[in-house]
Amino acid sequence: MTTALQAIPASDAVSPEEWTLRVDLAAAYRLVALYGWDDLIFTHLSARVSGPEHHFLINPYDRMFEEITASSLVKIDIDGNKVSDSPAPVNRAGFVIHSAIHAAREDATAVLHLHTPHGQAVSAMAEGLLPHTQTAMIAGHDVAYHDFEGIATDLDERERLVADLGERHAMILRNHGTLTVGSTVAQAFMRMYFLERACEAQVLMLSAGRGGLNTPNQGVAEKVESQSGAEAMTMVSDALAWPALLRKLDRIDPGFRD
Secondary structure (H helix, E strand, O other), X not given: OOOOOOOOOOOOOOOHHHHHHHHHHHHHHHHHHHOOOOOOOOOEEEEEOOOOOOOEXXXXXXXXXXXXXXXOOEEEOOOOOEOOOOOOOOOHHHHHHHHHHHHHOOOOOEEEEEOOHHHHHHHOOOOXXXXXXXXXHHHHOOEEXXXXXXXXXXXXXXXXXXXHHOOOOEEEEOOOEEEEEEOOXXXXXXXXXXXHHHHHHHHHHHHHOHHHOOOOOOOHHHHHHHHOXXXXXXXXXXXXXXXXXXXXXXXXXXHHHO
């Protein structure tokens, strides 16, 4: 894709490692659009570039997710200042949430944040995510919660975000949406896939009424937790599902790699 807003970086202008990261993050944006999880331009996926500077990549705030390419991603520093040559604006609220987690968690290479209807619906439920489906049990043991404080433009909220996330890899932002982290874009995306599918199933199953649900037997949720830990997530994400998802995107439109 080439438009007036096409950014400067090309594959030969950054390190091979950064270019691979850019391609993966651009792919995640395209997949979010493909699955209908986007919210016009109003959510963000980010990835930290390797190095002591704590630079990270985020979307140009004036593009739809299906328009994102590896080159169009904007590199910013921990204070939200652009460090790559790009005419595109960066959203301050996205900077506040993402920079807080990137700075605090060395393992949070990628941070994904969504506002889907199902994720928002569950975020508004007092009980949060219910352990009534296999997918919810896979996601639920690793989910933290953070209370809504308004649109995330206040820098002092960063400390509370980080404290609430703790060592977990997923968060339900109350009355707001969902968030996941990963040491790779693939891991963050797969955690989001499971969390969003769990939220969607919960909204659908509650149409039967709370009293109409079948509660899993005692100990089942703990068994699923032991079966879906970090090692299993790494294997499923990096070695299996992510390469398949990239092939899917290449069949649909390989322009994300530009």
